[in-house]
Amino acid sequence: MSGDAARDLEEWIPRLITLWRQQRAARTKGPRPPPRGRHVEEAPSAKLTPQEIKEVGAGIKRLSHGLTRERELAGAKYMDDPALLGAYLLFYWPVSYAQSRSLLSELPARPRSLLDLGSGPGPLAFAGIDAGARETIAADRSKPALELARQLAIASSESLGTREWSPERPLPEGTFDVITMGHVLNELFAGDVEKRAALVERVLERLKPGGSLVVMEPALRDTSRALLQVRDVLVAKGYAVRAPCLFRGACPALIKPSDWCHAERPWRMPALTEALARSASLHKESLKMSYLVLAPKGEAWAEPPKGRVLRIVSEALEGKGRQRFMGCGPEGRIGLALQDKHRNPGNEKFFHLQRGEVIRIGGVLEEKGDGAGLSDQSTVELVARAGQAVPKP
Ligand SMILES: C[S@@+](CC[C@H](N)C(=O)[O-])C[C@H]1O[C@@H](n2cnc3c(N)ncnc32)[C@H](O)[C@@H]1O
Missing domain, CATH: 3.40.50.150 (Vaccinia Virus protein VP39)
Structure with missing residues (x-):
């Protein structure tokens, strides 16, 4: 907020x-009687x-x-x-x-x-x-x-x-x-x-x-x-x-x-x-x-921002030696994981993600059916904070 x-x-x-x-x-006493004579009303706390x-x-x-x-x-x-x-x-x-x-x-x-x-x-x-x-x-x-x-x-x-x-x-x-x-x-x-x-x-x-x-x-x-x-x-x-x-x-x-x-x-x-x-x-x-x-009837879905974008839809999930989140984007809901040993300035943001943020990821190492493994070659970029409109492409 x-x-x-x-x-x-x-x-x-x-x-x-x-x-x-x-x-x-x-409701408990009925209306209060008006004050009699000179009366200084105390400001209510x-x-x-x-x-x-x-x-x-x-x-x-x-x-x-x-x-x-x-x-x-x-x-x-x-x-x-x-x-x-x-x-x-x-x-x-x-x-x-x-x-x-x-x-x-x-x-x-x-x-x-x-x-x-x-x-x-x-x-x-x-x-x-x-x-x-x-x-x-x-x-x-x-x-x-x-x-x-x-x-x-x-x-x-x-x-x-x-x-x-x-x-x-x-x-x-x-x-x-x-x-x-x-x-x-x-x-x-x-x-x-x-x-x-x-x-x-x-x-x-x-x-x-x-x-x-x-x-x-x-x-x-x-x-x-x-x-x-x-x-x-x-x-x-x-x-x-x-x-x-x-x-x-x-x-x-x-x-x-x-x-x-x-x-x-x-x-x-x-x-x-x-x-x-x-x-x-x-x-x-x-x-x-x-x-x-x-949106009202007849309005089309907004085009998502360019690149591979996902909204983070989980908190940080437990994982030995790695950080994991669930993301949901134009491709659906997928798991995202990055090992601590692959942490670097280009993907550092992944270790500080908040639920609701929209990110762009690049350079994914491993595509699995239900997820994407990021590597030291991957980039993670914030597109919109939680509570911010997603920018147009
Ligand atoms: C949990 S309160 C929410 C109040 C407020 N919108 C908020 O978010 O804090 C649910 C509200 O829905 C209203 N409500 C429940 N059933 C309703 C109905 N059938 N018709 C109209 N209002 C209804 C209740 O009177 C109540 O004010």
């Missing part, structure tokens, strides 16, 4: 805390108290369990439970905001108009606004979540439209430069891939020419594979993927049931997230998500 995005996020944190406290006060952290931490644990482990909350109306909505606002909102900023930076153009579907309290909508969107609509079925999004718009003096929406209802009017769907697809249609793909296709009709649909999902094997299945339906129908795929065929990560594909990006974790993650025994040191950026 860029320095600007990290600074923008820090500005949201006190607003989130203030709003959470207001909501909590309203921008940090949660230990008691508040404990309370929110309990909500985060319920959410995390229900959305990522047993998944009994996926598809349920958890945003209408004030304690869970509050936990979402303080913990998942900043994470989704940061994830979204790091994906929006990958788009070919800054969005002017943006529709956020399944917005919840609007982290992706506000990420879009901070990335330059001027006309933004947040749409969700949860009225309380939309109300929080409206309150955040007031607190930040930003303009945001809200609409009640669910997949069986028509989409909000208009066409948009960017449409986002953050962590919502996996909650729809009880896993039915065809229905999800049909919804995504309807959504794609609402993009302006050159626009982008950004679908972001949790970095879990099952939700990631389900997203890849939706991708394959759309790719088979001729839609182009802007990111992360360079391969235009059926996704090779679906061949083996144990494979999947996700992004991992560094971020400057806000102190609030750190404290709450500790309290809920969760880890958020990096941003992990699965994602897909789709």
